[in-house]
Amino acid sequence: MSDNIPFEIQIEIMKKLPIKSLIQFRSVSKSWRSLIDSSDFISHYRTHMQHLLVSYTVDDISDTKYLSIVDDDTFPNQRVCLHVHSFVNMLNCGHIIGNSHGLLCSYRGYFKDHDNKTRGMAVIWNPMIRKSVAVVVPNVARGGDYHTILGFGVCHDTIDPKIVKITCIEKHCIGNNKLSSLVRESISSIPWQVEVFTLSTGVWRRPYNNLPRKSIRFASYAKVVDGVVYWLADDVEPGYSICNMIMSFDMTTEEFKEIKLPDSLAQPDSLAQPDKRLLISKLRDALIVLDWDGIRFYDIWMMDSVSQSFTKLFMVNEDISLVAYIHGFRKNGEAIFEVSDNGHSSELVVYEPNSKRFDYIDGIDGSYLTFYVSSYIETLLLLDQPDLTVYNENQTFKYRDDLFQELNLFSG
Known part of the structure; x- marks a missing residue:
């Protein structure tokens, strides 16, 4: 940046830069390093870029892989190994x-x-x-x-x-x-x-x-x-x-x-559906409760953080002939499923609730039930x-x- 630009303006510019650039800029000057390393800059730094973190193992459970996928219109093409x-x-x-x-x-x-x-x-x-x-x-x-x-x-x-x-x-x-x-x-x-x-x-x-x-x-x-x-x-x-x-x-x-949960969710699993269970997830800044039949069918409920009331968003009842487990959601509301047809290896698919379409995410294959998927943002913490x-x-x-x-x- 030019020395002619007031330092206050430089600060506002740096607040909008990605983490990778900020880490590099720490080596440019003492003033920039002091700014970026300050507790105030670290705690107030925000980025609008959303990522999906995906972790899973392949064969050896002690060898876990971690991927970061940019959650925007390019999804799932921009991905890096962490x-x-x-x-x-x-x-x-x-x-x-x-x-x-x-x-x-x-x-x-x-x-x-x-x-x-x-x-x-x-x-x-x-x-x-x-x-x-x-x-x-x-x-x-x-x-x-x-x-x-x-x-x-x-x-x-x-x-x-x-x-x-x-x-x-x-x-x-x-x-x-x-x-x-x-x-x-x-x-x-x-x-x-x-x-x-x-x-x-x-x-x-x-x-x-x-x-x-x-x-x-x-x-x-x-x-x-x-x-x-x-x-x-x-x-x-x-x-x-x-x-x-x-x-x-x-x-x-x-x-x-x-x-409190809605009456239909508050009651314990019935003997008629022994595999029926509840799960929780997150969609943007809202808590999600998943009512799962233990195989592939889900009712998706969202909680209002103020009233703490629940609204049913949609139901996943498409028979894709695979055991399917929801791990999370993209910021646009699409659900991320782990699917397996053999109980040994799994793949990730994205479910679009309006079109009821499943799309496979190529290149992510791991051991059954070892996946973790969650949205996250870049931070300097x-x-x-x-x-x-x-x-x-x-x-x-x-x-x-x-x-x-x-x-x-x-x-x-």
Whole structure:
């Protein structure tokens, strides 16, 4: 840029540039590097370019591929293979638990450290700038009367990444019979019921009053929409009947809310349709609930974020003679399906609801049920974070092989 252009104008121009150009411009001058690396520029940087992240494995489950596909009129032709950060590779069988504000969070739970405590490991990473940090997840429950689920999101107001960890009473204590319900009622409190990690402070904390009720059982899979994390859940009501519902956690207010589903979705799966189940997804800035028959037929419901009411968008009832699983949506509303005719390998197809047409996405073939698909945007978040940093409760340190072997963080 010309020295004759006021620096304020240069700033506005750079705010509209893609990530790749900004990373290169950091080497042009000290003033540009200082600007781009500043917390204010990082938190306020926005891009209108939408991408689809696709991850999947081929044969070897430890070798996961990551693709970024530009979600515009060129779809699916503009695609690139993403660099996978070393922390993500070290998780081995870790899985993506959330995608918020251009950041991904992968997680692997249940390993023993040198003190024989059960912990987990989360990695928050930005594939666009090839940077990540690792977070040791304490007090992970597995077996017995409790289990642990996680959610990830970026606070809408502070643009601060957070991880919420919830400990729930195990399924065998929340059954559809009197004995299980008596066991549930005998539990006076749940240890470490809710803990939240905030990246800016680097610590976990538990200052919560509006904890979820003991009778609520969270699904392990969550979706984050505009800084709010959502889980499918169910609740044991008086009389020991089970009711499907949505639980949310706002990353800004740090409050839980219970969201009612339409009557047709709130009732548990019937014996006549044992494979019928609910799933959640995201379409633009709205939560989607999928009513699935376990094979290929779906009812697609969208939640209004203000009224928290649900509207049925469309139904997918086309018999494509394949097992079909919805993984996400393009920004234009087209659904992304994983389809398989043999139960071993899968392909991705796009479903256009108006024309009811399926189009295959060439060149993406992976192992059955290993696909993850989600929309995301480019972001500079983590640019001001030291790379290869590990947050281990009250200790923060730089990655070293010998230290990780001692802590047993990525093994076992």
